[in-house]
Amino acid sequence: xxxxxxxxxxxxxxxxxxxxxxxxxxxxxxxxxxxxxxxxxxxxxxxxxxxxxxxxxxxxxxxxxxxxxxxxxxxxxxxxxxxxxxxxxxxxxxxxxxxxxxxxxxxxxxxxxxxxxxxxxxxxxxxxxxxxxxxxxxxxxxxxxxxxxxxxxxxxxxxxxxxxxxxxxxxxxxxxxxxxxxxxxxxxxxxxxxxxxxxxxxxxxxxxxxxx
Amino acid sequence: xxxxxxxxxxxxxxxxxxxxxxxxxxxxxxxxxxxxxxxxxxxxxxxxxxxxxxxxxxxxxxxxxxxxxxxxxxxxxxxxxxxxxxxxxxxxxxxxxxxxxxxxxxxxxxxxxxxxxxxxxxxxxxxxxxxxxxxxxxxxxxxxxxxxxxxxxxxxxxxxxxxxxxxxxxxxxxxxxxxxxxxxxxxxxxxxxxxxxxxxxxxxxxxxxxxxxxxxxxxxxxxxxxxxxxxxxxxxxxxxxxxxxx
Numbered sequence: 001x002x003x004x005x006x007x008x009x010x011x012x013x014x015x016x017x018x019x020x021x022x023x024x025x026x027x028x029x030x031x032x033x034x035x036x037x038x039x040x041x042x043x044x045x046x047x048x049x050x051x052x053x054x055x056x057x058x059x060x061x062x063x064x065x066x067x068x069x070x071x072x073x074x075x076x077x078x079x080x081x082x083x084x085x086x087x088x089x090x091x092x093x094x095x096x097x098x099x100x101x102x103x104x105x106x107x108x109x110x111x112x113x114x115x116x117x118x119x120x121x122x123x124x125x126x127x128x129x130x131x132x133x134x135x136x137x138x139x140x141x142x143x144x145x146x147x148x149x150x151x152x153x154x155x156x157x158x159x160x161x162x163x164x165x166x167x168x169x170x171x172x173x174x175x176x177x178x179x180x181x182x183x184x185x186x187x188x189x190x191x192x193x194x195x196x197x198x199x200x201x202x203x204x205x206x207x208x209x210x211x212x
Numbered sequence: 213x214x215x216x217x218x219x220x221x222x223x224x225x226x227x228x229x230x231x232x233x234x235x236x237x238x239x240x241x242x243x244x245x246x247x248x249x250x251x252x253x254x255x256x257x258x259x260x261x262x263x264x265x266x267x268x269x270x271x272x273x274x275x276x277x278x279x280x281x282x283x284x285x286x287x288x289x290x291x292x293x294x295x296x297x298x299x300x301x302x303x304x305x306x307x308x309x310x311x312x313x314x315x316x317x318x319x320x321x322x323x324x325x326x327x328x329x330x331x332x333x334x335x336x337x338x339x340x341x342x343x344x345x346x347x348x349x350x351x352x353x354x355x356x357x358x359x360x361x362x363x364x365x366x367x368x369x370x371x372x373x374x375x376x377x378x379x380x381x382x383x384x385x386x387x388x389x390x391x392x393x394x395x396x397x398x399x400x401x402x403x404x405x406x407x408x409x410x411x412x413x414x415x416x417x418x419x420x421x422x423x424x425x426x427x428x429x430x431x432x433x434x435x436x437x438x439x440x441x442x443x444x445x446x447x448x449x450x451x452x453x454x455x456x457x458x
Contacts, residue, residue, distance in 0.1 A: 117302030120267060121316050121365070122291030135306050 007181045015170070019189050022166035025084060025159060026152045026193075029091030033148055037096050038141065041103025042129065051104060058097040066155050069093065070162045087164030091155055095148035102144025106137030139208050146201035153194040157186070167193075215279050216240040217373045217405035218264055223273035225259055233259045235429035237273070243372070246399060246406040247434075248416030251426035251452075257409040260426070261375050264407060265294045278373060292316055295366030295374035295404065299381045301358040303350040309335070309361050310346040316369040334364040337398060356387030367402055376408045380415065395419055413456040425449050 008015070044051040064072075069090050074080050079089045110133050118128040134141075160168025170186030173179075219240040226232040233256040241247045249257050262268040263275050266287040275282040277290065303312050311318075313331040322330075332342040338360040350358055359379060366374050380388045392415060399406065410416050416423045417437040424434040425448075433445035441457065444450035 111305075113298060113300055113302040114304060116267075117296070117298060117304070120265060120291060120296040120298065120302070122288050122293075122319055124288050127319065132304055132306075 004181055004184070008185055011185060015167075015185055015189060018165065018167050018169055018186070019193070021084075021164075022153070022156050022168075022190065022193065025087055025091060025156045025164060025166050026149060026197075029088045029152055029156075030095055030145065030149050032088070032092045033095035033099050034145060036092070037099030037144075038103050041100045041141075042107060042134075044100075044104050045107045055101060055104065058100055061093055062097045066090065066094065066158050067161065070159065074162060082163040084159075084164045086162055087156065087159035087166075090159070091152050094155055095152050098144040098147040098151070099141070100144075102140050102147075103137065106140030106144075107133050109140060110136045139205055142201065142205050142208065146198065146205065149197045149201065150194050153190060153197060157190050214243055216276070217243045217245070217278060218407060219274075219276040220260065220263070221274045221276070223260075223263065223270045223275060225256075225263070225268065225270050225272075232271075232429050234263075234270075237426075237430050239424050239431050239434065241373075241405050241407050243405050244403050245422070246408060246420045248408045248410055248420035248423045249426055250410055250413050250416045250423060253411060255426045256429050257411075257426055258377055261377055261407060261409050264373070264375055265291045265296055267291075292320055292369065293371055293373070295369075295371035297359075297362050297366045297374065297376040297379045299378040300355075301350070301362035303358055303361055303365070305350050308347050308349055309340070309353070310342070312350070312361055313364045313368050315365055316371075320369055322369075330368055331364070334368055335361075337401065338364045339394065340364075354387070356383050356391065359383060359387075359391065363398070367398075367404065370402075372404055374404045374406045376406060378410055379408070381410070381412075392418055413453065414458070417457065425452055427452075 040054070044054055061069075070086065073086045073090055074082065080086050114132060114136070115128065118132045123131065156164070156166050157168035157171060160166055160172050167186040167190040171183050171190075174182030174184075174186065220238050223234050223237040224232055225234040225237075237256070237260060239247065239249070239260070249260060251257055259268055263270055263282065264277055266282060266285060269282070277285060278293065282290075304315070307315075310328075310331050313334055314322075314327045317327045317330060331346070335342045335345060340357060340360055345353075345357070345361075350361065353361065359382075363379065366376075380391050383391065396419070406420075408416070408420060413423070422434050422436060423440060425432045425440065427448050433440060433449045437457070440449060440453050444453060
């Protein structure tokens with residue numbers, strides 16, 4: 001074990017750099033997924049006819065195996081190619097569904113008496129959304145973000161296969177050279193990152209909700 | 213002669229074509245007057261109420277609100293001038309009591325100091341001492357206390373017209389009695405016209421200057437307790453008053 005610790009310590013610079021890349025992939029993808037998923041989720045509550053097809057489509061995309069999705073994206077012009085950009089696009093696609101679905105469910109879950117009161121006292125639609133619906137839906141949206149982030153940390157390890165960097169680099173290299181130490185040097189920080197996000201966002205979720 | 217705060221003239225409204233909820237509905241509420249709208253459930257009471265803040269628009273006839281035809285009112289601006297109290301309060305659960313009461317003044321852009329003074333005045337009026345209640349959230353209040361906050365919210369911007377939809381309907385008998393008693397003194401202080409929807413005829417007689425009996429989409433009769441009891445306009449009113457009025 002001390003031999004393993006030394007191995008780890010000697011590569012701390014690389015491990016740290018790859019952890020940083022990994023984090024960047026996940027954070028960038030989640031931020032984009034929130035920026036797309038929350039407004040889209042809200043829009044779907046205003047157009048119930050579109051909700052089923054759009055959520056169904058997002059569900060179907062989610063079912064595509066991740067490596068296959070990376071493969072599909074590589075030849076696509078503008079967003080494709082080898083590297084982090086393609087990986088981020090794929091991560092956004094996967095993160096979108098939980099955020100979209102939870103935003104939609106969260107807004108629809110607001111007590112109708114409360115939304116009626118909001119309109120009844122003279123809030124515009126925008127004020128109602130900003131002051132009442134989004135704050136009340138926030139714990140549910142946050143739960144979706146939490147799922148998206150945890151799944152994203154896992155998927156980002158696979159993104160190394162298309163040259164996106166991140167901790168997956170160590171895992172793939174370790175597999176290729178049959179070096180367990182190298183595999184663990186990628187796997188342990190990745191697992192820790194997923195657990196930390198899950199714990200941190202879970203704690204935040206407890207603090208903000210549920211409200212009634 | 214002053215114009216009524218609210219007047220319905222021959223209003224028709226159907227949510228399903230051919231099955232009007234209101235048909236030939238006429239009623240007027242004078243400034244400072246309280247009128248109760250009573251009738252069996254499904255008779256269109258709530259629809260009539262919602263016409264007065266444009267949550268619903270009429271298909272035919274006219275609704276005059278605060279001296280202007282309803283269609284000429286911008287719905288959002290109108291709703292900030294017309295107080296609205298609904299059953300169970302409809303309070304914003306993520307806001308404190310004070311924030312709930314200050315909701316309309318805040319939408320209207322009142323300065324903080326003025327908002328604060330107003331919310332404290334109203335909370336004191338509805339029997340919730342601000343020092344004790346301002347910073348609490350609706351979750352921590354009893355049903356009666358929540359409804360008091362709802363009333364304070366509806367009056368916070370000095371609304372000249374207040375709409376109440378079964379405001380005391382969800383309360384236990386004791387809280388209900390207390391609110392009914394206090395309602396009189398609030399009304400005297402605020403001088404707002406009130407249209408009150410209730411299924412409880414005794415409550416209507418207790419609180420309102422005049423009571424309108426609604427059935428089949430139109431008002432069968434409007435009058436005081438005495439008028440409705442002594443000279444009912446038709447057999448429906450006679451039986452309704454005889455059954456529920458005492």
